Structures are given as structure tokens and as C-alpha cells.
Amino acid sequence: MKTRALLALFAFALAASAAASLAACSDDDRPPPATGASGGNPPTSSSSSGGAGDGGGGGEGGSAAGLCADAGVLGGDGGAAEVPVSYLYLNGPPAPLGGAVKPGRYFLVELYEIRSPDAGVDTEGDGGRSPPPPAGAARKQLDVVDTSHYVLLEAEGAPGALGAAKVSGGFYRVVDKNLVLSEACPGNAVATLPFSAVGPQIAIQRGARREVYQVQ
Numbered sequence: 001m002k003t004r005a006l007l008a009l010f011a012f013a014l015a016a017s018a019a020a021s022l023a024a025c026s027d028d029d030r031p032p033p034a035t036g037a038s039g040g041n042p043p044t045s046s047s048s049s050g051g052a053g054d055g056g057g058g059g060e061g062g063s064a065a066g067l068c069a070d071a072g073v074l075g076g077d078g079g080a081a082e083v084p085v086s087y088l089y090l091n092g093p094p095a096p097l098g099g100a101v102k103p104g105r106y107f108l109v110e111l112y113e114i115r116s117p118d119a120g121v122d123t124e125g126d127g128g129r130s131p132p133p134p135a136g137a138a139r140k141q142l143d144v145v146d147t148s149h150y151v152l153l154e155a156e157g158a159p160g161a162l163g164a165a166k167v168s169g170g171f172y173r174v175v176d177k178n179l180v181l182s183e184a185c186p187g188n189a190v191a192t193l194p195f196s197a198v199g200p201q202i203a204i205q206r207g208a209r210r211e212v213y214q215v216q
Helices: 002-024 057-065
Strands: 086-089 104-115 137-144 149-158 166-175 178-185 190-198 201-206 209-215
Touching: 057 166, 057 178, 137 209
Parallel strands: 086 104
Antiparallel strands: 104 137, 104 209, 137 149, 149 166, 166 178, 178 190, 190 201, 201 209
16 A cells, blocks of 8 residues: 555656656747748748849840941942832722731832822823822832841932931831831831731832832
């Protein structure tokens, strides 16, 4: 009987000692959990995929603006020739075909003004129709630099007396059967022009004018 009492007393003392040891170990003695800079989230890298260093839209705009400075000279030996305006008597411009625009240097080779079939001039007083006097001439060079940039050098005026050459450049893209030119220099105009790219030629419709370019 005494032995059982001693064993029970020993077990109680052992349990009390273990409880005291656990109480002596507080939360402050434990190492804190690893955390990032924002609360309990894990640390993240400070680098990013964007920013000024990746040459985003601003970088592209800068390079496009430089196209005008490097455009070169219109005409000269082996350059674009002066093309007089011819007339096409049609009930509206030809339907555009669209197509793939290939990089290269294109010269204006044909220039038309589209008029309705009854828009000629009665030069003999008999009701007949003859073409009106020439409406002018132009010299144009279209450089399709790559799959998104273009440069256009152009001079227009009277035959044999063209005005000063002008240069513009920027971005282009094909939308359905339209060529969308977004100017980056010298201004920021946007033109949506029906076009047809067939073989070595690109025909572009600008209002009543039809410009036909051929790659060199």
C-alpha cells in the first residue's frame, strides 16, 4: 500500500515539473517566422519586365521621328521620275484588294485623277467630251523600311515645275484593305487609305487621286 502511494506521488511530481518547464518557455524565445517587406508575404524580386529600360512606346516613337532626318534626297540619278496626272473616267475608285506590304523602295510610276464619265470638257461644241487640261504632276518615293515603319518623300506641282520636296515618316499597319499611316514626323497625322498590293506594285487611293508605286 505504501509502495503504491509512493509511485503516485512520484508521478505527480514528474508531471508538475514538466508543466513548469513548458511555462518557462515563452513565445519570445522562439525564432520569428520568415516574412517579406510587406507583412507575411514572401520576399519578391525588385526587378520588373517593364520600365524605361525596355524601350517601350516612347522609344519606338523616338526612332520613328528620326526617319525624316535620314530620308535622303528625292530624285537624282536613279531616283523617282516626275509623273504627270492622267485621268480615269470611272464611277468611283476601283475596289481595293489589300494584300501584303513588302519592305523596299517604291517609286511613283502612275498617277491618276478619277472623274465621272461625264466630267470631260466639250472642246468642239458638239457635246463630245475630251480630257481636261493636265491637273499637275508629282515625284514620289515611298520607302517601306520594315514591317512597321515608312518614309515618304514627295514633290507636287505643275509639270516641269514641281514644288519643294517634303518628307514624312512614321508607322504603318494594314487594317482589312486599308493602309493606315500614322505620322511621327514632322507631325502626327493619321491617314487611312484603301490600297492594293499586287506583285511589285502598290496602288494607294487618296481621295480622287490614285497613286501607283513600283518597287525598285
